[in-house]
Amino acid sequence: MAKSSFKSLDKALLLELYKKMLYSRILEERLIKIYKAGDAFFWIGGPGEEAWGVSLGQLVLKGKGPQYDYLHLHYRATPTLVAMGMPMIDSIRLIMNRVTDPCTGGRNFSNHYCFPKWNVTPVTSPIGVQYATALGTAHVQKRQQSSGISIITGGDAGTAEGDFASCLIWSSRKGQELPLLITVQNNRWGISTSFEGQHGETHIADRARAFNIPALVIDGTDPIESYKAVESQMSYIRKTGKPAFIEAHVTRLYGHSSASGANMSTSEVCPLQKFEQSLLQQDFLSSTTIKIWRDEFEAEGFAAQQSVRSELSPQSASVWDHVYADAQNPDWRTF
């Protein structure tokens, strides 16, 4: 990658993007190790989506309430959360289902994040539902004339769900457009089924174009292209209050999940290695610095795993907690 292809992003930002991509990758690899060590029941995550996800997270208007961006994420969004400031230990507490898990209190899988302090709505296992629930947060933001927008991420296979169509239809109605950044991370897989086995359209983005939604198809393994695309689409949405779309081509470096082995695929593009090479070539980064950062992050992940091992598990009796948001007793045996 030539210097000119850095597209006027300054060195400090480029290094920050790289550092967060590295942090995210090492975190995900730690999660896989945790699973393989028997400290977790299941792993699913986002290695291969770092360039895209970190760029997105860098540009989020972060905060709580409709004046800030809402995030409706899929279960490969670790890079986005890392860019927003999530420490490794939060993700490790989630995968190890401890009572300290800040997202679900030990109730849900890895990468099923939930951070109300940053408007990160609960990640769900049913794919695609986030495309339509985002309509509601965007609707409230529009009414409040907020500069906040609602952001959706999701996989290419999930676009077969009706909720994806709902999102395009509802958000693009004339005079009722909604401030939505609709994105698809196209890794060309739906578990074990190939892209060709699921899609007839040339680009998923073409479906958005049919609704007059401005749409980009980008290389999501390139952080600079991703950053620029997110920046321009966000700017359009914040200015017009209308939806915009990005189809980012990404990779899936460790398969679908632990169910498919969670082993490294060497045939797919690694966005981290690609970006690292270009930064090294331009002398923006040295091998020594990379090693220092890598060692630091590895140590953080290892220490977090050791620490979380000794943290408390949820108590069985807490299974009745939070069924209702008020004092209502949910257990029919006792009401």
Added chain:
Amino acid sequence: MANMAQAIRMALHFAENNYQLKDVFGQDVGAPLGGVFTATQGVKSAWNTPLDERGIISMAMGIAMTGERCVAEIQFADYIFNTLDLLKLAGNTHWASNGQYPMPLVVMTPVGAGIRGSLYHSHSFDSWASRLPGWKVVIPSNPRDAYGLLLSAILDPNPVLFMPPKALMRVRGEELIPGEPLDEKELRTRIDAPIGDRSQWQPDFPAIQEYLVPIGQGHIVLPGKDITLVTWGRYVDICKPIVQNLIQQGVQVELIDLRSIYPYDWNLIKTSVLKTGRVLFVNEDTEVTNFAEHLCYRTVQELFYHLLARPQVLAGKQLPGIGLHPNLEDVSVPSSAEIEQVLLAIANEVP
């Protein structure tokens, strides 16, 4: 007296002005129609959606995630089935997020048969709804309860399914809603949209007041000492004349309107069954894994040694749909004759 559609309209109007309700939406909910049952006519925050049930429920979930309250309508419960996984998600979001994301939303969907609605305007949803943990589920049997239950639902911080019976939407009540004019013609003139051009029409809502029916609280419609009859929704009105008729035959039935499917008023049922020793549960949803079977199970488990007769459930037949012809519909759901016959059988059962 107001009919149920008018009562719902007045509740929504009251909630707009007093509970910061900002969104009432669904198919044909906004102007000019104001809902196929006219239950949202003249409601200023009512707006029309695409014909997309999943989109409607998703929109409600997203609004709830911001902390705002809304009422979303699925035009007939018959069309809610393609949203089941979303209803499940709405019910588990607060729990799955360890108490971090409440879902204060109301889904309103008319249920049941009785309008000659054929296969897709006659479904019940009572039993399906009871399998949605995290939701509260209510079903009114009269306009005043519809008003009070809907206001409670809107105030509730949880997802609440409000299911007015289709067949009762045009039925007038016997009790005034607080603030409702005495003269039903006056009410009609003030809040019913005119036929024809409605573009300039504005409703003139009466100064209605807050009236809440607590969720989870049933009601004794008619007291009795011989048999407990537990029902809800449109079967309350169907059972009333049967119960009154049985008094002439020397059988005093205690008629309970459950009003809430979940959480339900077990203490009311239990107190009544302890008094009568005999109980029949009646509703029109299909009979296999019917919600009343749960109530019957609990009755057997907890009150077995107080029972003088086998507790029974009378529900809709296990059929794939309600047929259009009256001969088909009437045999698919419990008839008055059947209810009376079973009540008499329970009354005459010798322990």
